[in-house]
Amino acid sequence: MRAVFAMRDGLGWYEAQTMTNDPWRDLAFEQEVRETAYFFWEQDGRPEGQEKEYWFRALDRCLRKREADRALQDGPPPGPER
Known part of the structure; x- marks a missing residue:
């Protein structure tokens, strides 16, 4: 079984979703979340039926990383004024 963030019906689900020219989407960030979710899923032995949990775990991690990068x-x- 393939995970939600993997391929569907030959055309990549992600590629099918990104064919629109929506200027409000951050395609690089979406790709990072997708790859992170896949990494977590692979590390845990590819369990079935937990795709959403991996997606949200990856989303949380990527959002935290983006926030930390911005802070840096x-x-x-x-500091306090003296």
Whole structure:
């Protein structure tokens, strides 16, 4: 059985979903979540029926990573005024 984030019917489900030219979608972020979910799923022995759990686990991790990356770019918060 294939996971939701893998292929469906020859054409990749992800590729089919990204054929639209929606400017509000972050395709690189979606790909990162997809690959992370697949990695987690592979590491756990490819269990069936838990695709959503892996997707949300990966989404949480990628969101935290993106937030941490932004915080590093912004630098430390300003200190108290003296």
